[in-house]
Amino acid sequence: MSFKWSPRTEKKHRKKEIVHEMGFQEENHQLQQDLDEVLHRIKNELGNSPDVIVRTFQIGNGPQNWVAAVYMEGLTDKEKINDFVARSLLTEPDDVLLQSSHSLSIFDVIKTRALTVGDVKVQSDWNGMMHAILSGDIIVLVNGFANCIIGNLRGGEQRSISEPQVEINIRGPKDSFTESIGTNISLIRRRMKSPKLWMESMRIGNVSQTEVAIMYLKGIAEDRLVEEMRRRLKDIRIDAILESGYIEELVQDQTFTPFPTVFNTERPDVAAGNLLEGRIVVLVDGTPNTLILPTTFSQFFKSAEDYYQRFDFAVFMRMIRYFSFLLVILVPSIYIAVTSYHHEMIPTPLVINLLAQREGVPFPVVIEALLMEAAFEIMREAGTRMPRAVGQAVSIVGAVVLGQAAVQAGVVTAMMVIIVSLTGIASFTMPGFTLSTTARLIRFPMMLAASTLGFYGIIMAIILLVAHMASLRSFGIPYLSPFAPFGLQHQKDTIWRSPFKTAITRRD
Structure with missing residues (x-):
């Protein structure tokens, strides 16, 4: 029977070659009994790296009773190795072996009675x-013995728990997630001491083998949602997961949309609160940003501090955030529309003032707005990427100097500087930083629509925007819920935050 080569066969063989070159095995292989062969193979597969530490011990008087401990320097806690492994293998096993029964092998004795690792x-x-x-x-x-004993002595240098850097609150817990997934899991479990808090872990990434865990409350989170999350994670085929943004893009329902359909947070209290609402928390090793699914539009306007202060003040601040979102996307386009097409809508004294300011300005109002918005985004990005010691000062001083110089040079009007500054400040009021980025992106096509058809263009753009948002889904949940479809019983924690004495129903 002749072998017929096909493109599919070539692709399959090429995949095997790539996997072999990376040092990963497609099939499971059992360990060998000869210790020297196993150690030699470990060193060869790791390229004889100097950070691979191998320590050998002789147990008892038998010539074959050799034991080896292998670990990676920098990833393992050296103090724990000396206390719980090396000292145990060097001092205790001889006495333990003499006192143990003949039915126990040296492997079982080391596993059950010699090592003091938890x-x-x-x-x-x-x-x-x-x-x-x-x-x-x-x-x-x-x-x-064709087995090995694995002891969890992970250590190395890790960043300690610190205050949140993005989601800053005046009142509330001051701890935040770190790059260690074990630490992040413990921060959530400290807040929710319930046996219903279930966790599942898996490794994603052919090369990175990144540990990814999902946490949910059994009986509160829908089984269908948990199964869908599990399926999407298992379907991921990628070489490496370096940050939770990889998972976010790979599991979201729709990629080509400016709106974030996956919520991320660095606060353990926010993650615990969303677990109580029936959502799923996805933790990725190596990043402090934790994903929360499913996500709705109103979720990005909620702050953890809303539940730590009086409900009336929380409602007021939420209204400010919604109003600020509308300011960011509409104010520049409204200014362009009224100054270009709808002068009759402006009071006469204000029209005379605006026209006086525009004398000598060489650009149309839409070009003026686009230039100022682009300059503001450049200064924002420069302030973010520069060192912290000078970044904030440079961005503030640059904005003041650039705006004043542009007005004095007659390039832009003073009113345009005020509008750009107002929208820039309003974009920082939203707790969900990703939605702030969305608002900054949307205002550019809104300005182009206003410069083309005036208020008619703005209205058409808003209709298209709302229609697009209504079509979005996050794991099957409508993105605009509970606004659309509207549910009166679910309006107790949207713009309005009901007092805790009022019964809050959970969506089942």
Whole structure:
């Protein structure tokens, strides 16, 4: 029977070559019993890297009773290794072996009675052992046994828990997520001591093997939602996951939209609150940004501080945020429309003042607005990327100097500087930073629509924008809910925040 080559076969063989070159095995391989062969293979697969530490010990008087401990320097806690592994293998096993029964093997004695590590498990798969080494665990190999003992002694340098950098509140907890997924899970569990808080973990990324965990409250989160989240994560095929933004883009329902359909936060209290509402929290190792699904439009206007202060003040601040969102996307376009097409809508003294300001300005009002908005975005980006010691000062001084110089040079009007400054400040009022970015993007096509058809262009753009938002879904949930479709019983925590004494119903 002859073998017929096909493009699919070529692609399959090429995939095997790539996987082999990266050092990953497609099939599970069992460990060998010879200790020297196993150690030699580990060193070869890791390129004889100097940060791979191998320590050997002789247990008892037998010539075959050799034990090796393997770990990665910098990923494992050295103090714990010396206290819980090295000291145990060097001092205790001889006495333990003499007192143990003859039915116990040296492997079982080391696993159950010699090591003082809390989290210990046995692994016979080669890929599982290599992943444990690269994750910072310590591997204990015993000569003559085709298994290894994995001890969780992960350590190394990690950033400590600090205050949030983006979601800043006056009242409330001051801790935030870190780059360690274990620390982030513990921060959530400290707030929710319930056996219904379930967690599932998996590894995503052919090369990075990044640990991704989902957390949800069993019985509150819908089973259909949990299953859909699990399926989408398992369907991801990518080489590496370096930040939660990779997961966000790969699991969202619709990619080509300016609106964020996945909420992210760095605050554990925000994650715990969303768990109580039946949502799913996705934690990614190596990033402090945690994803929350499903997401609605109103969620980006809620702050954790809304639930720590009086309800009336929380309602007032939410109204300010919604109003600020409308300011960002509409004020520049309205100014362009009334100055270009609808002078009759402006009071006569104000029209005379605006026309006097525009004398000598060489650009149409739409070009003037686009130039000022672009200059403001450049200064915002420069202030973000510059060192913190000078970034904020440079952005503020640059905005003041540039605006004053532009007005004195007759390039732009003073009213345009006021409008651009107002919209820029209003964009910072929204707790969800991603929605602030969306508003900044939307105002540019809104200004173009206003310069083309005036208020008719603005109205048409708003209709298209609302229609697009109504078509969005986040894991099957309408993006504009509970506004559209409207549900009166679900309006207790949108713009209005009901007092805690009022019964708050959970959507089932």
